[in-house]
Amino acid sequence: MGKHVITMLPGEGTGPEICEAVRRIIDHTGVEIVWEYEEIGLDCLDKYGTLLPEKTIKSIAKNKLAIKGPTTTPIGTGHKSANVTLRKMFDLYANVRPAKLIPVLKRxxxxxxxxxxxxxxxxxxxxxxxxxxxxxxxxxxxxxxxxxxxxxxxxxxxxxxxxxxxxxxxxxxxxxxxxxxxxxxxxxxxxxxxxxxxxxxxxxxxxxxxxxxxxxxxxxxxxxxxxxxxxxxxxxxxxGGLGFAPGANIGDNCAIFEAVHGSAPKYAGMKKVNPSAVLLSGVMMLRWIGENAAADKIENGMNKVLAEGKTLTYDAGGTASTDEYADAIIKAMN
Amino acid sequence: MLTKATTGRAKRPAKPITLVGVDVYIITENGIPAFDDYGAFKIEFVSNRGTKVWPGYVSEDLMLVNWYRCRFMATKAVTDADVDSFLTQLSKKWKWSAAQKLWNYGDEAGFSKAY
The missing domain is CATH 3.40.718.10 (Isopropylmalate Dehydrogenase)
Incomplete structure (x- = not known):
């Protein structure tokens, strides 16, 4: 397959550290991807006066494919949700969310x-x-x-x-x-x-x-x-909760893959949040663009780490950091 | 103790109400409607199923149905009679299904923006 150009929207709060871990794992599959980093969310308000800068919109319109970290939606009054705006602007009419049992989480x-x-x-x-x-x-x-x-x-x-x-x-x-x-x-x-x-x-x-x-x-x-x-x-x-819940927003001409959970600003910079939801969204994205072998590789690596139960983030009962968890998945993919 | 005597209907604290515009829901098969100058009311945006399709960036997929919400804001102080006269003018060219007056309550808009 040829090179893919994908808009990366790290979002805010814990979004950037999660998305960095996910990018490392996806890149390790060997799929050729050019990541175009763009901004979105509350942090953009001071800089640009909008949650969704024009440059970000143009990048998504051009690439027709994006992966997005969490953003914060203001409650009650104030600005419109960046998530909903994106869905409407690009007519992403299908929100697809799989819910499948995760072996390590006892249900x-x-x-x-x-x-x-x-x-x-x-x-x-x-x-x-x-x-x-x-x-x-x-x-x-x-x-x-x-x-x-x-x-x-x-x-x-x-x-x-x-x-x-x-x-x-x-x-x-x-x-x-x-x-x-x-x-x-x-x-x-x-x-x-x-x-x-x-x-x-x-x-x-x-x-x-x-x-x-x-x-x-x-x-x-x-x-x-x-x-x-x-x-x-x-x-x-x-x-097992939103930490493992991926999502895809798909239209006839564009698709944006994103975690369902929020940006957890109180944990920002602590590198302790579970990146699985964004990672599984990345897996969905790889399947959407026909990179099934890479998607399988990540999913198998992640399942192996979860089954071993040694390197888990706090929400799954472990003490591993976001990066340690990502490193364990990368090792398990080899 | 909760009794009939203590469960009277509560009233929301009143605020001054000002008429500031009108949303008109227009049915057309000819894409995004473009409007003449209506004097007291000026078009602010057009939306399809709540998503703004004019002005600004528009995905080619957004015009899914033939039903457009068109927001007209007042260019000066207006009355209900101005709205009646505006809708009469509008009806000469456009088929519309409903109209909703837009009011401010104190300093707050009593209507949502389009996405």
Whole structure:
């Protein structure tokens, strides 16, 4: 394969130290990558007056591929989230998050291997909010048929390409008959193209209960934005928390791979945070660009380190630093 | 003890309300709408499903549906009658599904920005 040019967004807080560890591991696979480092997040506010500088936008638009460390999202008032802005600006409509059991983390279940496909651009995240009187706030939940169809179609394509068997559409169409009803209708239409994949639907509250009672029954879930945001974190919690939860935001012309967790500013510079979530996002990115052998190499190396249990970060019960953990993975890859 | 007498309806502290603009949801098959000069109201941005598509950088994929939120801000002090007259003018050229008045509450905008 030729050389890949990838925009690297280290982010803020612990992001830079995590991303440096991840870059070292990915480079060790021998895949030829030119990393274009760009800035994003709260640190950019003082320098550029924006969370997302123009230079960063141009780099992503040019390379159509990026990996991103964590950033901080201001709560309540203030600036828009850099994450959501990126997803919207590049129309990264598919948020893909695998939740798979990590061997070293003891969990009460034998099997969890769930893929969530969250619609990433619509729903109540369309950011259309108004104070319609001095005492009433209103948020528009925007669900479109094309937007719903394309996330469902994406999920079926992904499932087919990766040997997955079943997809369920998660919704609340019994109550929100127009919006969630449209999402479900588009899902069923998309399903017709993939007779080899079993499909069904489940109401979001029942799905939440079933996930915590018997997560092994689920394979792939397709969800509107808000339910997807919540249940994908629930799935991450089932398998061991956000430290091991990778994510991909994919559109028709661009893809950004990122950890799901926050920037943990109180640990910044201490080099103790687990880089696995960004690393596994990097593994997803390598598979996306067809570098499967390199992805396997990293995944096997990481699993070996986790199985040995000697070099683990604090969240996994160890005392290793970010760099020591990365070095152990690099050694295990040899 | 909680009793009927102590559970009256609470009121949010009132703030002065000022009309400052109007969001109009326009349906068109011809891409990002471009507007004439409407005097008291000036177009600030156009969004598709909440994502700004004008002005600024636009991914080619963003115009997914034929429904655009168009934010018009007042260029001077305006009244409800100005909004009525503006919408009458707008209706001559554009099909629209809804309009939402934009108010400031004290110094705070009572409406979100587009992404």
């Amino acid at each position: 009460p279940w034998d099997k969890i291997d769930i893929l969530t496909f969250r619609e990433n651009t619509e729903d109540s995240y369309a950011a259309i909010e108004h104070m319609v009187s001095d005492e009433v706030a209103q948020c528009l939940k925007v669900i479109t048929w094309p937007g719903s169809y394309r996330i469902a179609d994406f999920a079926f394509k992904w499932a087919k390409a990766n040997g997955r068997k079943k997809i369920q559409c998660v919704h609340k169409a019994n109550i929100m008959k127009m919006t969630d009803g449209l999402f479900l209708e588009a899902f069923r239409e998309a399903a017709k193209k993939y007779p080899e994949i079993e499909y069904g639907d489940i109401i979001v509250d029942n799905c939440s209960m079933q996930l915590v009672r018997n997560p092994g029954q689920f394979d792939c879930l397709v969800l509107p934005n808000l339910y997807g945001d919540i249940l994908s974190d629930l799935c991450a919690g089932l398998v």
